[in-house]
Amino acid sequence: MVIYGVALLAGCMLVGLWAGDVLGMLLGVESNVGGVGIAMLMLIFLGGYLMDKKKMPPSTESGITFWNGMYIPIVVAMAASQNVAAAFDGGMIALLASLVAVVASFALVPFLNRLGRKSDATQPTPETPPTKPAVSKEPSAQAARSRGTLVSAPSRSPTRHAR
């Protein structure tokens, strides 16, 4: 049923945001720390697990893929409800500060990309066997593959299945 997918998504979001709040409190920050990221990881694991157990029929999946497809329209609505006028009120200093920050951060992307690749190349091998999630991780990768994902060199290409 469609609602099962929506409910799974909603459950992950609620637990993730709650965990992010708790994490923020523990760190003494007045902010949610990675709540959405935690929820995404939960959905990856739970979704992968249920897929392996054949508990994700297409109707259930469509409850998640619908919201996935609504993503760009929602972002457009978000853009239309930003406080753009206030940003312009901030004037030159706000514009310059953010422009410098953005350009510097852009410039760092290729640098970090190269840097990380070397250090990560030695990482995964010793890490893979002992971690517990590895059990559910491997089959979920297989499941994703069998459902039409690009099989590819791990670090290069986008591997979400095309819908």
Next chain:
Amino acid sequence: MIESLVTQLEKQHLIAAFALVGATMYVSYLISAKLTRGRVHGSAIAIMAGLALAYFGGIHTGGTKGLADISLFAGLGLMGGGMLRDLAIIATAYGVRFQEIREAGISGIVALFLGVLVSFVAGVAVAYAFGYRDPVSLTTIGAGTVTYIVGPIAGASIGASSEIIALSIAAGLFKSILVMVMTPMAARYIGLDNPRSAMIFGGLMGTTSGVAAGLAATDPKLVPYGAMTATFYTGLGALLAPSVLYIGVRAIF
């Protein structure tokens, strides 16, 4: 007749927003295909149209929510608000392989710390160049350049004036707008075409709305990777700005 139509649109505001955004997307994709021959992605045009509408909405009403402050378009605020946005971002993670995330994990964490630091330093440097000298103002503007949520958090905890906090919010807003607009243009030059660089990108930029929109306009497949790291950024910034970074600024100035 017209009045009752307006009343209905105001009453069914979320549904009206669906229709409005759908129409905006249709026109944007049409412009993308006919006028730019697909060179500028339709979603990039739609996002810029959204920002332009938000600007005029803000000027028109003097409110803080762009076009959503006009009661006719109030549904946009709900549709593009935090709740549905987060739900949709999380939904993009479905079907992602954990392996991809683990492989970029360490670079993602490095990117997070470096991203907060670089934005903060950029903000402090520009504020200094504009004549600010006291550590509280410098830190608050630097924190605002991290994201528009970190600015007020840091400013409130170290006692900045409300004008400085407003300025820091403006810097953060500009950052998210610039990331939305510049990402699709810069993507090719910075190698933003795979999950790994998307995670690094999300960690460096941090503004969830900017990263989410920028990647959506570049390649929607990359959205979950960038969004994943970006959501840790604001928390990290809120942690570092009023503490370590403030102490650092105080030591220097």
